[in-house]
Amino acid sequence: MSRPPAAAVSESLLAFWAEAGVDAALLETTVDRIAEGQRPLAPRFAPATAPSHAPATVRRAPRPPAIETAREIARTCSDLEALATAIEAFEGCPIRLEGAASRAVFSRGPADAPVVVIGEAPGAEEDRAGRPFVGKAGRMLDRMLEAIGLTDRVFITNTVFWRPPGNRTPTPEEQLVCKPFVEQAIRLVRPRMLLLVGAPATRCLLDQTEGINRLHGRWFEWRTADGDLEVPALPTFHPAFLMRTPSAKAMAWADLKTFAERLNRPARP
Secondary structure: OOOOOOHHHHHHHHHHHHOOOOOOOOOOOOOOOOOOOOOOOOOOOOHHHHHOOOOOOOOOOOHHHHHHHHHHHHHHHOOOHHHHHHHHHOOOHHHOOOOOOOOOOOOOOOOOOOOEEEEEOOOOOHHHOOOOOOOHHHHHHHHHHOOOOOOOOOEEEEEOOOOHHHHOOOOOHHHHHHHHHHHHHHHHHHOOOOEEHHHHHHHHHHOOOOOOOHHHOOOEEEEOOOOOEOOOEEEEEOOHHHHHHHHHHHHHHHHHHHHHHOOOOOOOO
16 A cells, blocks of 8 residues: 655644644744654753743743732723723733734623623634634624624623633633733623623633533622622523534523523512
């Protein structure tokens, strides 16, 4: 049997990595680690015994000063435009430095929306457009919101504002450093309710450890760090998950009906 040409093998391998979500290289040129006598996964960026003066690794967890800086910056933002500008200039989130994000992706929707929807992180299409939830999952989210009468009545954002490499899930540390900006956005919009889509957003905003299968459809009270604002919050499934798991759509629809019923309930005198 004849062997496939090298070009075909290379194209097949590249297609495999692209399908797996790999879309960025750590080095400008390839390195033949076998020729160098190194193991393929040699820790070029972060030696196990790196001295204290060694350069930072490619993937860095935020330190408390970055979180405090985010809190101080967020407090100074008196409107959403100022908040968006501050987020764009903020350099404390490690994802920004990992190479997949070309810009900050903050929000879309009216500033006086009665509902704030919070997802996980922007993807490739969101990074290109500079707006959250504009890809396939975003279009599904729009259809879900339309079904309960919330078209053009939601303010949409994410727990982090930069696209993670390979569209991976942001770490709790990365979410924590962005959380002051998310909190300030909610404070400025002052919605009546929050809709949290997916486990990462639910865990981040509600400090929960259970999975989304246990948390969806249950009401929680979200509070600002200083306790001056309290908003009802309902977790549900992320549209991307529903696209992969159609059997969960019935549960998501039940969540949305619960959400709409409470939102449209007449206020008590």
